[in-house]
Amino acid sequence: MTLDAKIPSGPIELAWDKARFDMKLVNPANKRKHSLIVVGSGLAGGAAAASLGELGYNVKCFCFQDSPRRAHSIAAQGGINAAKNYPNDGESIYRLFYDTVKGGDFRAREANVYRLAQISVHIIDQCVAQGVPFAREYGGTLTNRSFGGAQVSRTFYARGQTGQQLLLGAYQALERQVRAGTVTMIPRTEMLDLIVIDGQARGIVARNLVTGELSVHIADAVILATGGYGNVYYLSTNAKGSNVTASWRAYKRGALFANPCFTQIHPTCIPVSGDYQSKLTLMSESLRNDGRIWVPKMKGDQRSPDQIPEDERDYYLERRYPSFGNLVPRDVASRNAKAVCDEGRGVGKSGLGVYLDFFDAIARVGEKTIRERYGNLFDMYQRITDEDPYKVPMRIYPAIHYTMGGLWVDYQLQSTIPGLFVLGEANFSDHGANRLGASALMQGLSDGYFVIPYTVGNYLATNKFKKVDASHSEVQSVVAAVQQTTDKLLSIRGKRTVDSFHRELGKIVWDYCGMARTAQGLETAIGKIRALREEFWQNVTVPGSGDDLNQSLEKAGRVADFFELAELMCIDARERNESCGGHFREEYQTPDGEAQRDDERYSYVAAWGYRGPGNTPELTKEPLEFNYVHPSQRSYK
Amino acid sequence: MKLTLKIWRQKTHKDKGAFVSYTVDHVDPEMSMLECLDVLNETLTERGEEPVAFEHDCREGICGSCGFMINGVAHGPERATTVCQLTMRHFNDGQELVLEPWRAKAFPAIKDLVVDRRSFDRIIESGGYISVSTGQAPDGNTILVGKETADQAMDAAACIGCGACVAACPNAAAALFTGAKIAHLSILPQGKPERDRRALHMVAQMNAELFGNCTNIGECTGVCPKEIPLEVIATMNRDYLRASWKKREDLEATIPPATEWSANRT
Numbered sequence A: 001m002t003l004d005a006k007i008p009s010g011p012i013e014l015a016w017d018k019a020r021f022d023m024k025l026v027n028p029a030n031k032r033k034h035s036l037i038v039v040g041s042g043l044a045g046g047a048a049a050a051s052l053g054e055l056g057y058n059v060k061c062f063c064f065q066d067s068p069r070r071a072h073s074i075a076a077q078g079g080i081n082a083a084k085n086y087p088n089d090g091e092s093i094y095r096l097f098y099d100t101v102k103g104g105d106f107r108a109r110e111a112n113v114y115r116l117a118q119i120s121v122h123i124i125d126q127c128v129a130q131g132v133p134f135a136r137e138y139g140g141t142l143t144n145r146s147f148g149g150a151q152v153s154r155t156f157y158a159r160g161q162t163g164q165q166l167l168l169g170a171y172q173a174l175e176r177q178v179r180a181g182t183v184t185m186i187p188r189t190e191m192l193d194l195i196v197i198d199g200q201a202r203g204i205v206a207r208n209l210v211t212g213e214l215s216v217h218i219a220d221a222v223i224l225a226t227g228g229y230g231n232v233y234y235l236s237t238n239a240k241g242s243n244v245t246a247s248w249r250a251y252k253r254g255a256l257f258a259n260p261c262f263t264q265i266h267p268t269c270i271p272v273s274g275d276y277q278s279k280l281t282l283m284s285e286s287l288r289n290d291g292r293i294w295v296p297k298m299k300g301d302q303r304s305p306d307q308i309p310e311d312e313r314d315y316y317l318e319r320r321y322p323s324f325g326n327l328v329p330r331d332v333a334s335r336n337a338k339a340v341c342d343e344g345r346g347v348g349k350s351g352l353g354v355y356l357d358f359f360d361a362i363a364r365v366g367e368k369t370i371r372e373r374y375g376n377l378f379d380m381y382q383r384i385t386d387e388d389p390y391k392v393p394m395r396i397y398p399a400i401h402y403t404m405g406g407l408w409v410d411y412q413l414q415s416t417i418p419g420l421f422v423l424g425e426a427n428f429s430d431h432g433a434n435r436l437g438a439s440a441l442m443q444g445l446s447d448g449y450f451v452i453p454y455t456v457g458n459y460l461a462t463n464k465f466k467k468v469d470a471s472h473s474e475v476q477s478v479v480a481a482v483q484q485t486t487d488k489l490l491s492i493r494g495k496r497t498v499d500s501f502h503r504e505l506g507k508i509v510w511d512y513c514g515m516a517r518t519a520q521g522l523e524t525a526i527g528k529i530r531a532l533r534e535e536f537w538q539n540v541t542v543p544g545s546g547d548d549l550n551q552s553l554e555k556a557g558r559v560a561d562f563f564e565l566a567e568l569m570c571i572d573a574r575e576r577n578e579s580c581g582g583h584f585r586e587e588y589q590t591p592d593g594e595a596q597r598d599d600e601r602y603s604y605v606a607a608w609g610y611r612g613p614g615n616t617p618e619l620t621k622e623p624l625e626f627n628y629v630h631p632s633q634r635s636y637k
Numbered sequence B: 001m002k003l004t005l006k007i008w009r010q011k012t013h014k015d016k017g018a019f020v021s022y023t024v025d026h027v028d029p030e031m032s033m034l035e036c037l038d039v040l041n042e043t044l045t046e047r048g049e050e051p052v053a054f055e056h057d058c059r060e061g062i063c064g065s066c067g068f069m070i071n072g073v074a075h076g077p078e079r080a081t082t083v084c085q086l087t088m089r090h091f092n093d094g095q096e097l098v099l100e101p102w103r104a105k106a107f108p109a110i111k112d113l114v115v116d117r118r119s120f121d122r123i124i125e126s127g128g129y130i131s132v133s134t135g136q137a138p139d140g141n142t143i144l145v146g147k148e149t150a151d152q153a154m155d156a157a158a159c160i161g162c163g164a165c166v167a168a169c170p171n172a173a174a175a176l177f178t179g180a181k182i183a184h185l186s187i188l189p190q191g192k193p194e195r196d197r198r199a200l201h202m203v204a205q206m207n208a209e210l211f212g213n214c215t216n217i218g219e220c221t222g223v224c225p226k227e228i229p230l231e232v233i234a235t236m237n238r239d240y241l242r243a244s245w246k247k248r249e250d251l252e253a254t255i256p257p258a259t260e261w262s263a264n265r266t
């Protein structure tokens, strides 16, 4: 198989214009005759469903929560990037493009990233018009801050609740279309399989989570915006319900899965406190603007932080990276935290933590200013840990946060199955091997508001759609397959809970395919995952029945898919004999411990195709070309 | 610590519910209320019993999924805290906690601690937005919004739609929720053109649902995890009055409350 990314020819600045001009349009009067399915109501799905409804398409939108407003996007704190250059500090579309390609460690597709940077400015305008209460200056203009190590201030924010406010904007736009009758919102309903007929994606099979009923939904195209798969690690900063099921079922129906091993570990999360721990809480990265990160110089130092004198502290990021200091990118900050903890210099009960200290910042700008900047984060920290970060340094540790990998899509955001489009965190497209802070919200909204409304139209205008209904034999066989899996999960009645399997799986993936990986470790992990998966299918217990709300059953289906994904992640990580971005293979590092890329051999997107149970998946490579930003070793020294 | 949890169990909305008591040993003061339920659920599952159904997703106090009454208080004893962020250190060894779902006619029961809050979505659907389609927006800085105004709008916009306000209100009114959205949008210049229409339609929908009427008791703001101020209700009333006075057009019909969960919607 060869992959055609459909990148428009000509200069990159004109690519998106050219692509839009080349697209066929759907006659306005015909739009309502086309039905579209949008799975997911986060920033990507919510924005897509609303915009497609506005154009007049007949849209059905699904989410598994009770309301579209609760999608995981709601939890994003820090902000959203845009190349507005309001602060006049050297920002431009080109710079945002450049930083994103470089930050992604040269494993993203240039044309997509350029388009993202171009569109970023329109996103802010759209959100302002919707009433998103972005932070403002006294004079009434929009405020920006520098975020996640960027050297320009390009991040827009709404207190520490940017994701919430952007999502509510999209949700409200969506509800407006529900009122207008263009969108039907179907909450508490989980997509469990994709219907592909004559090579085209034509619908989904979904389970009503309240009644257990399976239902068939047919459409002319299916748009997945189902988020990332960080929960494969069990403990992550993702919402508990975030899962890979929709993407995974699409993969098993023929869509390629790209770069599954590219996962991001966020450096500033509250450390694990016990076995019961159900998720990890992110402390916004903006804290690194003022906080200084350190550990004791001495191993196993048990003194409380205020008893450790200045010259016995190691501000390791400032020491190793004098020009970026505490603001190095996420992957670098995370890896360094792991390294000092592995040396036995970690802090807190578990030894898995480093200090993030605001003492100097408070002395410099005063407690009041720090409270204004981070008050809600400090409160949240105190609520969880019972420690006052104005007095005692915070303890932080890296945690899984975001997945750059996802279903492969071309420039049109179409997967390898015609008519199946993938948006937001669920696709692999724009962040390469490492995502920069405040860029996921930007990508989700770019895909949903400004890309898909064009590209789906082109698909509809250039294809024919046979009439299909639920009695079609292919539809029937998909429904039967879904029913069979559900029945199977309910009938095992073994001894172990779904969560206990998930926790054990997560630990394997974290240990072997987390912050540092080796070929041998990955081999071990694959063996362990297979063995555990086998036990799962013999010994899991799912109480209750399939005909009412059954949260154990929901979890069991998701964990079953995580098992298969986990194996693919390890296969992908093992295949990539280099270190890049979030993928750090211990065998490939520079003498001073930095990631060593191998552009000669690995400058490609690894797209995996399903070949049936028990068979090794097939690897197809999409070579990456860098015509604008020339690959160099990232240096933050 | 050891706690007794007296929990409302109800299989479906058709079944009758009842309280069942469970003891949970080894409660760690650091765990959250939901993690304590996780621990209980693991035990129940291992015994082959159905775990307690409760709603949750972000577990960071922002998605608004979680929420139930703890000893008669929505989201429990801590101010400005959802149950997912409520740590067990606020309780004492040996204590009994009574957990029950939000009780309101407008929130029909689904199972155990889970209720149907779609009435909130219908209130938003009836006008809780600014009518601007994708692509129509002018440059963000052409709309100037003073810092105080933006902050005030943000205070109202912080609502997470959890439903605690309704559960706490002796009348089961949705005034704080509806007022928060009306205030968020009508404070901002972008929201002004539709201010009257929005207030009329949202209030009409709120009245069409099975919520009670607000009598200014203020329990709602007391339990609100985001501390939405009571003033938003005043804003709603003012906007509604103003709009009714000026009313020039007929109201569109309200949306009929739906309580069924049929899957085969086409």
Ligand SMILES: Cc1cc2nc3c(=O)[nH]c(=O)nc-3n(C[C@H](O)[C@H](O)[C@H](O)COP(=O)(O)OP(=O)(O)OC[C@H]3O[C@@H](n4cnc5c(N)ncnc54)[C@H](O)[C@@H]3O)c2cc1C
Binding pocket: A039, A040, A041, A042, A043, A044, A045, A062, A063, A064, A065, A068, A070, A071, A072, A073, A074, A075, A076, A077, A078, A079, A080, A162, A163, A189, A190, A191, A192, A225, A226, A227, A228, A237, A238, A239, A242, A243, A245, A246, A282, A401, A402, A423, A424, A425, A426, A437, A438, A439, A440, A441, A442, A444
């Ligand atoms: C704590 C936290 C903080 C963050 N902060 C930032 C930040 O400051 N800036 C930034 O840019 N990014 C941030 N991110 C990343 C960003 O929030 C996400 O990448 C982004 O919001 C994902 O949006 P999405 O629309 O792709 O998916 P989601 O918001 O995850 O939405 C997924 C949707 O799909 C639905 N769904 C999933 N599976 C199914 C199924 N099988 N059937 C039906 N529906 C389904 C869900 O119901 C949901 O509606 C943060 C992430 C976390 C975890």
Ligand code: FES
Binding pocket: B055, B056, B057, B058, B059, B060, B061, B062, B063, B064, B065, B066, B067, B082, B083, B084, B085
């Ligand atoms: S689970 Fe999201 S607010 Fe509690």
